[in-house]
Amino acid sequence: MIGILLANVKFRRSIYAVKDIKKGEKLTKDNIQIIRPGFGLSPKYYEQVLSKIASCDIAYGVSLKWTDVV
Numbered sequence: 001m002i003g004i005l006l007a008n009v010k011f012r013r014s015i016y017a018v019k020d021i022k023k024g025e026k027l028t029k030d031n032i033q034i035i036r037p038g039f040g041l042s043p044k045y046y047e048q049v050l051s052k053i054a055s056c057d058i059a060y061g062v063s064l065k066w067t068d069v070v
Contacts, residue, residue: 012038014063021058039063
């Protein structure tokens, strides 16, 4: 059962950095997007995350987590 749930995560979407984001930089529609797989924050938090500040450097292609934003 757990294997099936983990396999389905790759088909879900989550919020990812689509550009390198420096600590203290604002998160915008230009540097984050909702894409697959679903290993990060759920798309339902996209509007909440916009205009938040990065609490650390976030590399291109990394999924966002709540610890990444202030």
